Amino acid sequence: MYQHEAIITLEEKIVRLERTFRAPLKLVWEVWTNPLHIEKWWGPKGFTNPIVDFDFQVGGSYRIVMRSPEGIDYPVKGKFLEITPYQSFVMSDLVDEHPDEWVKEVQKIAGVTGDRSMLNSKLRVLFEETNGITKVILITEFMSNQIRDGFANSGMKEGWSQSFEKLEEEALPETNELIIEKKLSHPIENVFAAFADPTNINLWWGPNGFTTSTEFREFKVGGKWIYTMKAPDGTIYPNLVQYKEIRDCEYLEYIHGSGSTEKDDNFIVRITFTALSENHTIIKMKMTFPNSSVRNSVVDFGAIEGAHQTLSRLNQFLVTK
Structure with missing residues (x-):
C-alpha cells in the first residue's frame, strides 16, 4: 500500500x-x-x-x-x-x-x-x-x-x-522513464568520441559478458546502427538504433528497439554529456518507454545494472586509448 x-x-x-x-x-x-x-x-x-x-x-x-x-x-x-x-x-x-x-x-x-x-x-x-x-x-x-x-x-x-x-x-524519474547517471574519469571529447566511433564501440558496448557485433552503422542524424548482442548464455539480441539528434560533445537522441516488424518495442534514449572538469565527464542517460509497465519490466530485467556496467566498460576502454 x-x-x-x-x-x-x-x-x-x-x-x-x-x-x-x-x-x-x-x-x-x-x-x-x-x-x-x-x-x-x-x-x-x-x-x-x-x-x-x-x-x-x-x-x-x-x-x-x-x-x-x-x-x-x-x-x-x-x-x-x-x-x-x-x-x-x-x-x-x-x-x-x-x-x-x-x-x-x-x-x-x-x-x-x-x-x-x-x-x-x-x-x-x-x-x-x-x-x-x-x-x-x-x-x-x-x-x-x-x-x-x-x-x-x-x-x-x-x-x-x-x-x-x-x-x-x-x-525519481517519471513512471515511464529510467535515468542513469555516471561520472567518468575522462575528458568530454574522448567520451563523446567513443560513442561516435563506428568500430571500437563494439569493444565496450553492452553489459559485462556480452559481445556486440555491428552489421551497419552510420553516425549521423537520420542514420542507423544495426547490431546484435550476444549474452553469456548464447542468446542473441537484435538491436536497431535510429539517430534523431546529435550535438557534438553535448547531446545524443535516438530511438532504440529490436528492429522487429512484429512488435513495437521502441523507446527513446536521450544522452547528455557534461564536463565536470577537464578530465571528468558526467553522462546522463534518460530512457522514455511507452508506459510504466514497460519501464518496470525493463528494470526487472536488469536495465539499471546493464547500463552501469556498459558505462564502466567505456570508462575502462578509454584508459587503454
Whole structure:
C-alpha cells in the first residue's frame, strides 16, 4: 500500500522511519546509492549538497556536506558496515564535523552533556517491494533512549520527510522513464568520441559478458546502427538504433528497439554529456518507454545494472586509448 507520509516510531534506542515510493525497488535503490542522485535529495528542503563522496562497498567511506540556506555546512560521514544488494545496507553516522552550535542544541534537547561522539549513530536502510511500490525503512540506533528522544524531538522526522519529498520529486524519474547517471574519469571529447566511433564501440558496448557485433552503422542524424548482442548464455539480441539528434560533445537522441516488424518495442534514449572538469565527464542517460509497465519490466530485467556496467566498460576502454 502506498503511504505518502513518513511514519515514525520509537523503539529501544531506535528511531524507526518508514515511507513508500511509487517505483520499483531497484530504481529506489539506485537513487539511494548513486552519489549523482543523492546530491539532489539528501537533506531538508532548501539544503544543497556541494560534496557527496560515496564509496558504496563494505568498509568504504562516505562524506556528505549538507549546506543550509544560510550557508552553514553540516557534514556527515561514516563507513558502510553491511551491504545486501537490493535488500539493505548499514552505515555509521558520525557528527564529528557538525557545527558546535548544533551539537550544543541537540545535547540541550536531549538533556545530556559530554563529548559530541555520544551523538553518533548507526543507520540501517531496508527496502521492500510490493506490486511496484517500494517501502524504505530507516532504523537509526543511538547510544541511549535519552539521545534517541533528543533527536526525535529536534526535527528528525521533519528533516527526513522533506528529504523523502525531494527524493520523490527531484531524483525519481517519471513512471515511464529510467535515468542513469555516471561520472567518468575522462575528458568530454574522448567520451563523446567513443560513442561516435563506428568500430571500437563494439569493444565496450553492452553489459559485462556480452559481445556486440555491428552489421551497419552510420553516425549521423537520420542514420542507423544495426547490431546484435550476444549474452553469456548464447542468446542473441537484435538491436536497431535510429539517430534523431546529435550535438557534438553535448547531446545524443535516438530511438532504440529490436528492429522487429512484429512488435513495437521502441523507446527513446536521450544522452547528455557534461564536463565536470577537464578530465571528468558526467553522462546522463534518460530512457522514455511507452508506459510504466514497460519501464518496470525493463528494470526487472536488469536495465539499471546493464547500463552501469556498459558505462564502466567505456570508462575502462578509454584508459587503454
